[in-house]
Amino acid sequence: MNNSKLETINYSLYYGNYRALKEINIKIPENKVTALIGPSGCGKSTFLRSFNRMNDLIAGVRTEGKVLIDGEDILKTDPVALRQNVGMVFQKPNPFPKSIFDNVAYGPRVTGLKDRQKLEEIVEQSLRSAALWDEVKDNLGKSGLDLSGGQQQRLCIARALAVEPTVILMDEPAASLDPIATLKIEDLIHELSVNYTIVIVTHNMQQAGRVSDYTAFFYTDETRTGQLVEFDETKTIFTNPHDRRTEDYITGRFG
Amino acid sequence: MENRTSEIALIHKAQAQNLKKEKTRQDFWVAVMWLFGLITVSILVLVVGYVLLEGVKAINWEFLTTSPKGGLSGEGGISTTIGTTFYLVGLTLLVATPLGVGAAIFLIEYAGEQSLSSKFLRSLIGVANFAVETLAGIPSIIFGLFGYALFVSTLKFGFSLLSAALAGACLVLPTIIRTTEEALLTVPDDYRRGSLALGATKWQTLYKVVLPASIPGIITGIILSVGRVISETAIFYVTLGGSYRMPTSVLDGGRTLALHLYYLAMDTRAFDKAMGTGAVLVVMIILINLLIDLVSRKLTTGVRKVQ
Amino acid sequence: MSARMIADKTVKYILFASAIISIIIVLAIGFFIFRESIEAWTELGVGEILFRTVWRPGQDQYGILAMIVGSVSVTFGAILLGVPLALGCAIFLADIAPSAVQSVVRPAVQLLAGIPSVVYGLFGMVILVPLVRKINVPGNSGYGLLAASIVLAVMILPTIASVAEDAIRAVPENYRHGSLALGATKWQTITKVVLPAGKSGIIAGVILGVGRALGETMAMIMVIGNSVIVPKPLSGNPLTFFLSQARTLTGNIAVEINYATGVHESALFATGVVLFGLIMIVNASARSIIRGQKFIEKAN
Numbered sequence: 018m019n020n021s022k023l024e025t026i027n028y029s030l031y032y033g034n035y036r037a038l039k040e041i042n043i044k045i046p047e048n049k050v051t052a053l054i055g056p057s058g059c060g061k062s063t064f065l066r067s068f069n070r071m072n073d074l075i076a077g078v079r080t081e082g083k084v085l086i087d088g089e090d091i092l093k094t095d096p097v098a099l100r101q102n103v104g105m106v107f108q109k110p111n112p113f114p115k116s117i118f119d120n121v122a123y124g125p126r127v128t129g130l131k132d133r134q135k136l137e138e139i140v141e142q143s144l145r146s147a148a149l150w151d152e153v154k155d156n157l158g159k160s161g162l163d164l165s166g167g168q169q170q171r172l173c174i175a176r177a178l179a180v181e182p183t184v185i186l187m188d189e190p191a192a193s194l195d196p197i198a199t200l201k202i203e204d205l206i207h208e209l210s211v212n213y214t215i216v217i218v219t220h221n222m223q224q225a226g227r228v229s230d231y232t233a234f235f236y237t238d239e240t241r242t243g244q245l246v247e248f249d250e251t252k253t254i255f256t257n258p259h260d261r262r263t264e265d266y267i268t269g270r271f272g
Numbered sequence: 273m274e275n276r277t278s279e280i281a282l283i284h285k286a287q288a289q290n291l292k293k294e295k296t297r298q299d300f301w302v303a304v305m306w307l308f309g310l311i312t313v314s315i316l317v318l319v320v321g322y323v324l325l326e327g328v329k330a331i332n333w334e335f336l337t338t339s340p341k342g343g344l345s346g347e348g349g350i351s352t353t354i355g356t357t358f359y360l361v362g363l364t365l366l367v368a369t370p371l372g373v374g375a376a377i378f379l380i381e382y383a384g385e386q387s388l389s390s391k392f393l394r395s396l397i398g399v400a401n402f403a404v405e406t407l408a409g410i411p412s413i414i415f416g417l418f419g420y421a422l423f424v425s426t427l428k429f430g431f432s433l434l435s436a437a438l439a440g441a442c443l444v445l446p447t448i449i450r451t452t453e454e455a456l457l458t459v460p461d462d463y464r465r466g467s468l469a470l471g472a473t474k475w476q477t478l479y480k481v482v483l484p485a486s487i488p489g490i491i492t493g494i495i496l497s498v499g500r501v502i503s504e505t506a507i508f509y510v511t512l513g514g515s516y517r518m519p520t521s522v523l524d525g526g527r528t529l530a531l532h533l534y535y536l537a538m539d540t541r542a543f544d545k546a547m548g549t550g551a552v553l554v555v556m557i558i559l560i561n562l563l564i565d566l567v568s569r570k571l572t573t574g575v576r577k578v579q
Numbered sequence: 580m581s582a583r584m585i586a587d588k589t590v591k592y593i594l595f596a597s598a599i600i601s602i603i604i605v606l607a608i609g610f611f612i613f614r615e616s617i618e619a620w621t622e623l624g625v626g627e628i629l630f631r632t633v634w635r636p637g638q639d640q641y642g643i644l645a646m647i648v649g650s651v652s653v654t655f656g657a658i659l660l661g662v663p664l665a666l667g668c669a670i671f672l673a674d675i676a677p678s679a680v681q682s683v684v685r686p687a688v689q690l691l692a693g694i695p696s697v698v699y700g701l702f703g704m705v706i707l708v709p710l711v712r713k714i715n716v717p718g719n720s721g722y723g724l725l726a727a728s729i730v731l732a733v734m735i736l737p738t739i740a741s742v743a744e745d746a747i748r749a750v751p752e753n754y755r756h757g758s759l760a761l762g763a764t765k766w767q768t769i770t771k772v773v774l775p776a777g778k779s780g781i782i783a784g785v786i787l788g789v790g791r792a793l794g795e796t797m798a799m800i801m802v803i804g805n806s807v808i809v810p811k812p813l814s815g816n817p818l819t820f821f822l823s824q825a826r827t828l829t830g831n832i833a834v835e836i837n838y839a840t841g842v843h844e845s846a847l848f849a850t851g852v853v854l855f856g857l858i859m860i861v862n863a864s865a866r867s868i869i870r871g872q873k874f875i876e877k878a879n
Binding site (some may be wrong): 302326410413445474507553565 | 586587591595596599600602604607611614662663667670671675683684687689693695697699702705727762764766767787791795824829836837843848851858
Binding site (some may be wrong): 067071074097098099100101102104105107109111112113114115123124126128129173176177180 | 753754756758759762764822
């Protein structure tokens with residue numbers, strides 16, 4: 018396995034007294050796509066949000082163990098700085114009620130860029146990378162909310178890219194999209210993995226198989242505590258899993 | 273690739289510098305917001321605290337139990353004004369509560385009915401909702417003018433409790449309608465269906481099932497209205513006359529606590545007695561706010577039980 | 580038809596009647612106030628009332644322009660002082676204060692709304708007016724626009740703060756998360772995403788505050804001085820404008836209605852018509868903004 022970009026060591030997460038994640042150890046490789054799969058409620062979205070400390074926003078959340086980015090403990094970095102480096106795309110597209118241009122320029126602006134020409138360059142480049150440029154280039158002043166669901170999601174991806182992160186977290190980015198829009202997002206994920214470390218949560222087994230290089234299978238028992246069962250190259254997980262539970266899940270015996 | 277890496281490193285460095293600036297700015301503004309919250313609470317403490325502390329000096333048993341005596345320095349107490357206030361509150365609510373609750377029941381429970389398919393009735397209901405909103409925004413002196421023109425002059429009720437209560441009812445009507453509407457909306461539809469399915473008529477359903485479930489909401493509206501009538505001055509200044517004797521019939525004039533405070537401060541400049549009256553008013557308002565808090569807490573636990 | 584069916588129908592008609600009573604009241608208010616004012620409009624002329632600054636009932640001069648300027652000036656002052664405080668308070672309550680602090684500040688704001696206006700007026704007379712009087716400018720009596728604006732700012736604070744807080748809370752949480760996930764600070768998120776998204780509700784709150792300010796009566800009478808003059812600076816310094824006395828439209832009505840007769844009384848009703856018209860315009864614009872906001876929320 019090559020360089021690991023993200024890593025967790027004995028990482029547990031609690032909501033109050035309830036343990037949602039238990040002692041997770043994983044090394045997520047750089048510039049690859051890693052899929053997190055598993056049944057509902059297994060904590061994979063919570064785990065995803067651990068990498069950009071969005072769980073900090075929820076009252077009563079407590080963690081144990083470590084989460085590292087580039088070998089550094091993320092609890093020692095500032096959460097705002099961390100989020101500039103670790104972008105996120107949400108399950109439901111959430112463009113701001115602003116123009117397409119202002120949506121994409123939002124990140125660069127809040128991180129201090131004022132030069133209009135430079136902003137225009139970044140907006141175009143980000144929209145191109147998100148495969149949205151050709152569809153919106155004549156309408157950059159239009160509200161982001163007027164786009165279709167799939168376009169909105171690509172706008173959100175462009176918005177995340179514009180901050181120049183090195184990691185992109187995606188929380189079921191295609192869950193609310195139709196099949197054609199979903200395919201476009203998947204193609205996009207493929208292209209982006211050249212330059213970015215991508216971690217994607219998905220319920221869709223085929224999607225995990227299509228887009229990811231590595232797959233982590235999460236599972237939860239009766240205590241509803243999520244744990245990592247198995248992590249390996251996607252083709253190994255899908256063709257030759259080591260753990261019985263992974264095999265059962267992959268072959269659709271439960272979930 | 274090398275190029276891109278170094279370019280990104282530069283961007284990240286600029287971002288880090290900017291972040292420091294933004295953090296400082298955030299700390300500053302968050303502190304300012306805290307200050308604003310603090311100022312708001314301080315204003316309350318200052319006004320309430322001053323009026324209570326100064327007012328207490330004027331308050332004693334005699335002040336509370338004797339009638340004002342008029343006079344150049346506001347001699348006497350406030351007993352009749354307390355009596356008049358309660359009298360007026362009762363009379364106003366006697367008028368406003370049935371009307372307000374009835375209107376709310378119709379607007380929530382009947383307005384959506386199939387039998388109301390006539391276009392005229394539908395638009396009338398729209399206009400009724402608009403009228404409630406309009407009433408809520410009308411300043412009290414306008415209600416006063418209206419009461420003066422209609423009740424005092426045209427209907428010849430004179431400056432009296434009756435004129436004042438009718439004008440005051442216009443003021444609190446939207447409050448009672450809106451709070452009752454909200455209470456009715458929280459009653460689950462299953463209650464209604466369950467009762468109707470048992471063969472009860474719509475009114476029986478409302479009377480036996482829906483209304484009892486929305487009592488705390490209705491009471492909240494009534495208590496809010498009590499507070500508004502106690503506080504109100506402008507309407508009564510132009511409809512109630514201002515006599516400090518205890519009214520013996522609804523056609524007698526009178527003077528509420530708030531009105532008395534005004535006369536003491538403006539006409540006799542008896543600020544000490546005015547403060548005493550103000551303190552009594554403020555205590556009443558605080559009690560009313562506590563009561564509303566209590567009832568609305570009861571309302572939410574009631575709903576929780578239902579669910 | 581059985582007895583209980585008849586009862587059912589009867590009740591329905593009674594309820595219907597109470598539902599339309601609001602319409603009747605609004606119409607009756609408009610009708611009676613206008614009817615009583617007709618004498619003034621026809622005898623004096625619309626222009627003589629609206630555009631003259633001289634109000635001398637003894638000489639049958641009934642210009643209310645000075646009162647219009649007075650009402651607008653004191654409202655402007657109250658907005659200037661009250662809006663920043665109210666918006667700050669709303670932002671604080673919605674997005675910054677920990678819940679324990681909220682549970683102190685929010686009831687405080689509610690209580691501010693409940694305190695009778697005569698109590699504010701009294702506080703103004705006893706505390707603010709003497710303080711303002713200390714500003715050493717010839718002709719400064721303490722009573723005037725400054726003291727009135729301060730009192731009024733406190734009185735409209737709860738209206739604006741609670742409507743604005745609701746508007747801020749109504750902004751979907753995923754906008755906030757979207758912004759924070761892009762590496763914006765909390766404050767950037769508030770100013771660049773939350774406030775713009777809640778803008779129309781916040782503006783509606785401010786406009787409702789304007790409506791309340793224009794309509795306030797007793798507290799204004801108690802601290803504004805009530806001189807029928809167009810307020811103007813007392814010295815070369817334009818800021819002394821706020822030390823000038825003034826009279827509001829509401830105050831004009833309340834101070835004189837109890838002894839006015841004939842054209843004088845009618846002119847006071849004309850003052851009421853103008854006030855009523857102003858407030859209707861202000862409140863209608865707030866309502867249309869709030870409706871627009873609801874529409875946008877639905878569209879999302």
